[in-house]
Amino acid sequence: MATKKIVTWTKKDLLGLEYLTKEEIELILDDARSFKEVLTRPLRKVPTLRGKTVVNLFYEPSTRTRTSFELAAKRLSADVINIVKESSSIQKGETLIDTGRNLEALKTDIIVVRHNCSGAAMMLSRSVSISVVNAGDGWHEHPTQALLDIFTLKEKLGAINGINVSIIGDIAHSRVARSNIWGLTKLGANVTVCAPEGLIPAGIEELGVKITNSVDEAIKRADAINVLRMQFERDRAEAFPSTIEYFKTFGITEERLKNAKKGIIVMHPGPINRGVEMSAEVADGANSVILEQVTNGIAVRMAVLYLVAHAKREEAPTDAV
Amino acid sequence: MVFKEKAKILDEKDMERAIIRISHEILERNRDTGRLAIVGIRNRGEYLAQRIVKFIEKTTKENVPFGIIDITLYRDDLTEVAEQPVLKETQIDFDISGKRVVLVDDVLFTGRTIRCAIDQLIDFGRPAVIQLAVLVDRGHRELPIKADYVGKNVPTALNEIIEVRLREVDGIDEIIICEKPEGE
Numbered sequence: 164m165a166t167k168k169i170v171t172w173t174k175k176d177l178l179g180l181e182y183l184t185k186e187e188i189e190l191i192l193d194d195a196r197s198f199k200e201v202l203t204r205p206l207r208k209v210p211t212l213r214g215k216t217v218v219n220l221f222y223e224p225s226t227r228t229r230t231s232f233e234l235a236a237k238r239l240s241a242d243v244i245n246i247v248k249e250s251s252s253i254q255k256g257e258t259l260i261d262t263g264r265n266l267e268a269l270k271t272d273i274i275v276v277r278h279n280c281s282g283a284a285m286m287l288s289r290s291v292s293i294s295v296v297n298a299g300d301g302w303h304e305h306p307t308q309a310l311l312d313i314f315t316l317k318e319k320l321g322a323i324n325g326i327n328v329s330i331i332g333d334i335a336h337s338r339v340a341r342s343n344i345w346g347l348t349k350l351g352a353n354v355t356v357c358a359p360e361g362l363i364p365a366g367i368e369e370l371g372v373k374i375t376n377s378v379d380e381a382i383k384r385a386d387a388i389n390v391l392r393m394q395f396e397r398d399r400a401e402a403f404p405s406t407i408e409y410f411k412t413f414g415i416t417e418e419r420l421k422n423a424k425k426g427i428i429v430m431h432p433g434p435i436n437r438g439v440e441m442s443a444e445v446a447d448g449a450n451s452v453i454l455e456q457v458t459n460g461i462a463v464r465m466a467v468l469y470l471v472a473h474a475k476r477e478e479a480p481t482d483a484v
Numbered sequence: 485m486v487f488k489e490k491a492k493i494l495d496e497k498d499m500e501r502a503i504i505r506i507s508h509e510i511l512e513r514n515r516d517t518g519r520l521a522i523v524g525i526r527n528r529g530e531y532l533a534q535r536i537v538k539f540i541e542k543t544t545k546e547n548v549p550f551g552i553i554d555i556t557l558y559r560d561d562l563t564e565v566a567e568q569p570v571l572k573e574t575q576i577d578f579d580i581s582g583k584r585v586v587l588v589d590d591v592l593f594t595g596r597t598i599r600c601a602i603d604q605l606i607d608f609g610r611p612a613v614i615q616l617a618v619l620v621d622r623g624h625r626e627l628p629i630k631a632d633y634v635g636k637n638v639p640t641a642l643n644e645i646i647e648v649r650l651r652e653v654d655g656i657d658e659i660i661i662c663e664k665p666e667g668e
Contacts, residue, residue: 171568193571197554200573206607209557469571473562 172470176288176295179304180345188310188346191466195314198469199462201238212241212472216271219245220262221298222253222278227433227457228298228308232275235464244271259283260290267291273468276300281338294471302336307467308432309342311460313350315452316387318459319428324351329381331357331413332391332440335364339391339432344370357381359403359413378413379422387428390415390440406439415441420450428452487645487662493620493638496657502635503532506617507539509633514584519612521549521583525601526572531652532619533588549583551576555600574604581609586633590648592618595629620659622646 170186180188201209217236219229229245236243246262248254253262259278266274273294276284281301288295299305313323320326328347334340334356347354348371355373356363363374375381382388393409403409420427429441429450437443446453494502514520517540524533530552537550554572559565587601602614617633622640636659638646643664649656 169568169570197557197571197573200575201557204574204607205609208607210603211557211562469557473568475568 172474173476175292175471175474175476176284176297177306177467177471178284178288178295178297180306180309180342180349181304183306183346183349185349188313188349191310191463191470192314192317194466194469195310195459195462198238198465199459201465202458202462208238208240210240211469212236212239215239215241215273215472217241217243217273217275217468218266218271219243219298220266220274220276221246222248222259222276222283223299225277225298227460228277228305231457231460232296232298232307232464232468235461235468236273238461239465239468241272241468259287263287263291263295267293273471294474296467296471299338301338302341303338304342304345305338305432306342306346307460307464308339309346310467311456311463312339312343312389312430312432313346314459314463315430315456316352316428318455319452320386323347325353326386327353327355327384328387328389329355329357329385330389330391331378331381331415333362333394334358334367334391335362336394337391339389343389344372348372355381355385357413359409361403378415379419382415382419382423382427384424385427386424387430388415388423389430389432391432392434393436393439395436395439406436410439410442414439415445417442417444417448420445426450430456433457486665487647488665490644490661490663492658492660493646494636494659499619499635499657499659502619503535504539506633506635507536507543510536510586510615510617511540511543513615513632514586514613516584517544517546517548519582519584521551521578521580521585521611523551523553523576523585523587523601523605525587525589525597526552526554528648528650528653529587529589531650532590532617534652536586536588536617549578551578551580553587553601553604555597555604558600558604560596560600576608579609580605580611583609583611584613584615585611586615586617588617590619590650591646592616592621592629592631592634593624593646595625595627598629599627619648620646 170190233243275296275298277298278300281303283300284297330340357375431453522533522537524530537548552575554574556569556571615632618631619635621634621637645662647660649658651657
């Protein structure tokens with residue numbers, strides 16, 4: 164039997180992968196494997212979070228992440244409440260902190276928050292004693308997306324240590340990229356980021372990544388590429404003139420993948436702009452794990468909800484040894 | 485916490501005999517071996533179940549469906565336990581509906597683990613019968629649960645623990661009774 168160091172989860176929140184140790188990240192990934200098994204059972208539900216209430220508090224539109232969190236909570240038998248900006252008191256000017264305190268007063272247990280401001284999840288977590296899970300804050304972090312990306316990579320490649328991962332696309336405005344960089348480098352992967360000049364944030368190399376402006380270079384030695392969505396709706400016109408231009412220079416095509424390692428893994432956090440970041444053939448091709456990522460997302464989020472709900476919080480007395 | 489070893493209850497030979505006897509009793513009570521299935525409760529129940537399956541298959545020359553159950557997600561004390569349990573996968577790759585399922589665990593104590601295992605099994609389907617086999621019954625039940633097959637009944641005090649060591653995990657087959665030192 165492999166004896167592994169037993170890691171105890173002590174954090175009430177999941178705010179970002181920057182704040183986790185390698186061991187804590189591995190704990191989430193290990194537990195996610197067990198939760199993935201739950202999803203294959205004839206009855207895809209366990210009573211683990213019965214009586215707990217999870218609030219999805221979303222200040223930004225989202226289908227995948229919100230649905231995934233909702234399913235994860237329901238598979239754990241928690242009650243789920245969805246609050247979206249458009250139909251709530253947020254419209255009347257209530258602050259994030261007030262909303263959080265009210266949710267706590269309503270005796271809920273976990274707030275899953277998405278917000279357009281970087282640091283929103285942390286601010287919320289400091290003003291409530293219930294758990295906060297970051298579902299994306301501004302350009303800062305989207306930890307569960309990176310965790311499911313890493314989980315998928317681990318499933319496909321067996322280990323993260325030593326693998327080459329290239330993240331391609333709008334690095335500057337991507338919380339997915341940032342969380343992936345934190346998580347992957349902590350687990351020992353070699354990370355390369357690839358983007359047009361204007362979409363590489365200053366100082367990114369300090370996070371221990373290589374930089375390239377050539378997509379062919381990024382693909383060449385990669386075991387996996389994680390292709391980000393071009394966020395044209397956030398007016399990046401100055402960074403790149405048009406979607407067609409972008410596709411020509413940075414789009415992932417079957418032609419380009421011919422120079423890649425055999426079996427290169429193609430990931431995308433969704434939603435895909437077909438014909439912008441990648442061709443439809445690549446998105447649906449044999450190397451693509453995009454839909455597996457979606458399935459794995461539920462397992463990873465179940466693990467996160469389970470761990471924060473049962474955290475052995477640091478202030479709690481530890482067992483006398 | 486350091487426990488003081490008090491006595492060895494079963495050695496390697498005793499354990500082997502107990503497992504063989506339990507296997508025979510299981511066959512005796514479940515003549516329709518075509519419907520028999522064995523499910524071990526993690527961690528050590530898994531290995532005991534494996535040994536029982538091996539013996540039954542050798543005796544009957546028939547395959548016996550075998551599964552492993554991890555009860556963590558069904559525990560009623562997750563918020564209270566001092567140590568966070570390590571989550572592992574459940575593996576039941578056959579349809580348990582209509583089966584005569586024998587649950588296997590090392591020690592029967594409060595009965596709460598068995599309650600979790602039964603609840604979980606029922607979420608997988610509707611077995612014809614669920615029976616329970618344990619290597620040691622140490623008493624102190626907190627739920628109305630009783631074992632169908634028992635290796636050894638060991639009356640214990642609450643400050644004692646039963647330590648089952650199996651060669652698959654611990655490199656040795658033995659069962660020790662230990663005592664919590666005074667003042668803990």
